[in-house]
Amino acid sequence: MSLDGQLPPKMRLLRAAAELLAKSAGASISTRQITQLAGVTAPTLYHHFGDKEGLFDAVVAAGFEEYVAGERDFAPSGNPLVDIRRMWDNHVQFGLNQPELYLVMFGNIRPESRPAIVADAEALMEEMLNKAAVAGQLNVQPREAARSILAANVGVTLMLIAEPAAERNLELSTMTRDAMIFAVSSEQATGAVPEDSGKSSVVVAAIALNAALQASHSDQLSNSELKLFLEWLHRISTSST
Amino acid sequence: MSLDGQLPPKMRLLRAAAELLAKSAGASISTRQITQLAGVTAPTLYHHFGDKEGLFDAVVAAGFEEYVAGERDFAPSGNPLVDIRRMWDNHVQFGLNQPELYLVMFGNIRPESRPAIVADAEALMEEMLNKAAVAGQLNVQPREAARSILAANVGVTLMLIAEPAAERNLELSTMTRDAMIFAVSSEQATGAVPEDSGKSSVVVAAIALNAALQASHSDQLSNSELKLFLEWLHRISTSST
DNA sequence: CTATCACCTATAGCATTGCTATATGAACTG
DNA sequence: CAGTTCATATAGCAATGCTATAGGTGATAG
Incomplete structure (x- = not known):
């Protein structure tokens, strides 16, 4: 061998x-x-x-080039935000395909090499976000947006790597991804927390669900199921506790 | 010495x-x-x-207790989303105060110990998000929301640790934080999301009721009824649209 | 008071680790 | 050919994680 x-x-x-x-x-x-x-x-x-470190740095550098190639190798879709989604997904996929390499690149912190790599990855993301900014799709500075998105991207990938491959749920990725992209691309709230003092209880929630269910025809339950479900809801929502 | x-x-x-x-x-x-x-x-x-590992695990365990204590040691503000912000900030602060310890806890991946710690941190976050769900403030399952927020929280903290203390800009943290919380919370004023806008009120109500039911053991339904009821609720609250 | 026994710590040393001082070969250059 | 430079090998050092073994300590039982 x-x-x-x-x-x-x-x-x-x-x-x-x-x-x-x-x-x-x-x-x-x-x-x-x-x-x-x-x-x-x-x-x-x-x-x-x-050095041993030198060898590993070289390995990481090679891996990073592969990563960059992956981040660039798709035809621009015309919509920068869509392309950013692809970059995100590609990032996650790279981490799941080469977890050890990814960990050395983004998980470990070797005060010298890591910031450089992160900075490069940031630049890559920022480049794409710039297009979005030009198209008037951003409400944050491209650099800040890139850093924020990349941070979340790394966090999600690390979390996915950490869990057994069997239970990996990529929805965590798509959900976080869309949350981040939405946050930088819309005129979102400034961070003020909505004042919602009314604390719902089981009863309030049941009433709300009851009303909502009857308003919209959800097809998640069969008719007979729905009937029984609503009856139970009624029992709950009319209970005094 | x-x-x-x-x-x-x-x-x-x-x-x-x-x-x-x-x-x-x-x-x-x-x-x-x-x-x-x-x-x-x-x-x-x-x-x-x-083992050397054993010693380090013990150190990490001690550090984790300190972390948990920090995550619990503030008076609930009444608004779960506000408390979640505090948890986030406390998390970041912990990482910046004890970067090496934090890296061992969240940055490295030692297939044994790390998932346990991450799972505990997830549970902590989920606990708080459950309150938000009960109050009808969530439009996602508390567990999914907790995982997503924690992932972003870790990513941001790692990125902040990685850069020189001088140029650390905490705005990265607050921006990402608010983006994540906003994304999982149901008070989305605008429906301007590209693909799927905010979840329907059915889903929000179902999530709230689900959390509330599991929190307070209502005796309005028998055990078998409750089991089926929760299963249906789950079906509704996990339906994609 | 002695004996026993479990618990804790120290002496000394092994195998493996990252790394290097030195030497040998090959290949090009004048 | 001689000289210089690059590239690889031999052999070994200091530091590492770890352990086989033995010594010391205190509590408890007789």
């Missing part, structure tokens, strides 16, 4: 590191593992990358 | 680890550093914590 081929050792080291990084589920990997898989000895690594 | 005092070695180890973790700007710290600062030898560490 060695990545021999005729590739130059530098490439073999990069690939070996990337491969081990992808496989090792968060565990740390040793330079000896890397060099052995690359069919190379230690000094070669340090000659080319100076 | 040793944390002597009369504290038991276990405590001294915890404090030493926490102190070194806080000081070392992201760099890894050795067990020897810890034991030396604690005035203790290696086996003591492994006797009490089994």
Whole structure:
């Protein structure tokens, strides 16, 4: 098991590191593992990358280029906001496809390299938001909007990565995505909290639901179900407690 | 330089680890550093914590209790959405005050411990959102809203931690915060959302009733009735439109 | 008071880690 | 050819996480 081929050792080291990084589920990997898989000895690594960190930075840089390529590789739809949605989804997908690499890029904080990468990702997002701003679709500075959206994007991706692949619910992503985009693209409230002092109780909520159900013909329940449902609602909403 | 005092070695180890973790700007710290600062030898560490990881888990657990305490220690304002804002701000502040600890808690992903912590933080947020749901202020399931808000909260905090303290602009936090809360709250004055505007009042009412029913065990329905009732409510409140 | 026993801590050392001082080969340049 | 530069290998160092073993301490039982 060695990545021999005729590739130059530098490439073999990069690939070996990337491969081990992808496989090792968060565990740390040793330079000896890397060099052995690359069919190379230690000094070669340090000659080319100076450092273990240097090698990982190179891996991250390569991964980032892949990320950027993904963020650019779709035809502009004409509507910047739609394109931003695609960028968001692509970001999430990249994180789920290469969780370990993503964690090194966005999860860890190595005071040197990370801000650079984040800044680049920000620039990418800002670039697209600029188009939206030109089209009069923004009500915030593109830079602020980009930072905000990217922050939420990273947070969602990290959360999705953290949970078992089986229970991953991408609705978390779309919901947060649309919330953020909506927030920067409409003339939304300034942050004042609506004063709603009336505390609803079970009864109030039941009455509201009762009225709403009868007003709109929801097709989530069959007719007989609906009848029984409404009867129960009535029982609840007329109870004194 | 040793944390002597009369504290038991276990405590001294915890404090030493926490102190070194806080000081070392992201760099890894050795067990020897810890034991030396604690005035203790290696086996003591492994006797009490089994592992370096174990010690760090203990530090994180302590930090998490502090976090939870901060999230609870304010008088409820009466308006759940206001309280959620405070939770958000408190979260960010915690991250900025103890960046290294925060990174271990929310930034790193150690497949074992992290999901547990995130789940607890989610529960905390969901608890508060339940009150909002009862008050009819939510148009999404409290759990989904909690996950979404927490994800954005983590993303923002990570981004703020990553940038130099000098240029930190907390407006990123408030802007994202209000965007998220606005998105999940039912008081959306405008229906200007591109695709699906605010949920119908049926859904809002159903969510409110659902939360209220689960909070207060009404005895208006039998157990079997209640079960079916809740199932229908769930169907209604999760219907897409 | 002694003996026992569980608990806690220390001495010393192992295997693995990241890394390097030095040497050897290859390849180009004059 | 000689010289210089680049690239890789041999061998080994200091630091790391961790442990096998033994010593010390206090409480409890006889």
